[in-house]
Amino acid sequence: MKITLVKKILADGSPCKKCLDVLDKLEANGHMAYIDEILTADERDANSPGMLLAAQLEVNRAPFFVVEIDNEEALVYTVYLKFVRDILEQKTDAADEATEILSNNPDLDFL
Template structure:
């Protein structure tokens, strides 16, 4: 299995805050050894490796993870906690996952 993390550099050259937060969580959780490759999606360069991968998989948010297994289609994760639960086999609570999904999707609201 190959895991690629794509993080973003904003158009003004600053790093993506959410990406930095996810990197910090990966490091503090001891998960960085599971990440095989880190690519940069630089908004100033549509041909940067991360932008090309985002275009290939039609992903419009960062950070995101691409999980590739032999003889299977790649699976894309845009929610960190779901990635941890599904791929790194760590338990996260449903409320933590729901909170992150809501934070990533401001158009959603509690019912």
């Protein structure tokens, strides 16, 4: 299995806040050891490795994870807690996951 993390640099050159938050969580929970590669999607450079991968996989948000298992189709995760639950097999709180999904999708709202 190969896990790639794609983080973003904004057009003004600053790092993506959500990306920094996810990196902090990975470090704090000891999950960085599972990340094989970190690519940067630099909004100032359409040819940066992360931007090319995002375009190839049709992903429009960062950070995201690409999980490659043998010859299977790559899995893409844009929700950190779902990635942890599904791939790293860690328990996450359903409320935390729902909050992250809502924050990633401002067009959604509670019913």
